[in-house]
Amino acid sequence: MKTHAVAEILGLRAAAGSIPEEFTGVYAGDLLSRAMSHVTEGDLWITIMSNVNVIAVASLTEAAAVILAEGVTMDPEVLAAAEAKGICVLMCDKTVYEICRDIASTAS
Amino acid sequence: MSENVTFHFDVDGENFSSAGEASVLVKKKLRQLGFSPEIIRRVSIAMYEGEINMVIHANGGSADVTVTDEDIVITLADKGPGIPDVSLAMQEGFSTARDNIRALGFGAGMGLPNMKKYTDTMEIDTVLGVGTTITMTVKHK
Numbered sequence: 118m119k120t121h122a123v124a125e126i127l128g129l130r131a132a133a134g135s136i137p138e139e140f141t142g143v144y145a146g147d148l149l150s151r152a153m154s155h156v157t158e159g160d161l162w163i164t165i166m167s168n169v170n171v172i173a174v175a176s177l178t179e180a181a182a183v184i185l186a187e188g189v190t191m192d193p194e195v196l197a198a199a200e201a202k203g204i205c206v207l208m209c210d211k212t213v214y215e216i217c218r219d220i221a222s223t224a225s
Numbered sequence: 226m227s228e229n230v231t232f233h234f235d236v237d238g239e240n241f242s243s244a245g246e247a248s249v250l251v252k253k254k255l256r257q258l259g260f261s262p263e264i265i266r267r268v269s270i271a272m273y274e275g276e277i278n279m280v281i282h283a284n285g286g287s288a289d290v291t292v293t294d295e296d297i298v299i300t301l302a303d304k305g306p307g308i309p310d311v312s313l314a315m316q317e318g319f320s321t322a323r324d325n326i327r328a329l330g331f332g333a334g335m336g337l338p339n340m341k342k343y344t345d346t347m348e349i350d351t352v353l354g355v356g357t358t359i360t361m362t363v364k365h366k
Binding site: 147148149150151152153154158164166168169170171173174176177178198202 | 241242244245246248249252262266269270273274277329330331333334335336339342343
């Protein structure tokens with residue numbers, strides 16, 4: 118699926134990396150073990166977690182991007198780790214529910 | 226492959242910023258060796274969970290990965306407190322992680338269950354007050 122329309126409707130801002138052209142699926146959740154086993158390659162992973170372990174999980178699962186919901190920000194050193202690992206981090210002011218809803222309605 | 230390929234890593238205790246580094250490196254190596262994404266995913270998840278467990282519960286330890294003709298063997302060894310009740314620890318959702326660890330997104334009680342789920346065999350050798358060694362294999366043939 119193309120990310121462009123989704124990025125526009127959600128007002129996504131890239132904090133690290135650049136918005137990927139495409140994504141294959143979506144996972145929303147904050148517990149890392151759950152994310153680790155459910156995020157698959159090319160997914161957008163929506164979370165409110167912003168510590169450095171999010172970057173490790175995104176890297177291992179090869180998520181297309183991490184979307185930080187509810188205006189959550191990431192510390193500069195975590196963003197630096199994301200850049201170093203080639204992980205795209207996007208910020209969004211909407212809630213996890215609103216993000217999922219908007220992606221679903223845009224993608225369908 | 227005629228000879229086994231081995232990797233060794235020291236896992237830092239209480240260092241959550243570098244936790245997962247060994248798993249990311251192993252993933253890269255396995256990709257270079259030409260393994261399928263599914264095999265690599267299973268090894269990565271199992272090893273990441275094990276690594277995190279050693280950081281959270283055991284003040285670190287060591288991780289060794291051996292690639293043989295038939296399987297990938299992951300051995301995680303620590304000198305932590307040991308696991309008092311293995312069958313309880315194996316239950317999804319059971320966790321003894323402290324609140325500050327949970328605040329980081331860990332402590333879902335999915336670590337050991339995920340390790341078992343994504344590997345073909347898993348053996349836990351644990352002695353209270355001495356440490357725990359977990360050996361997992363993922364068959365690739």
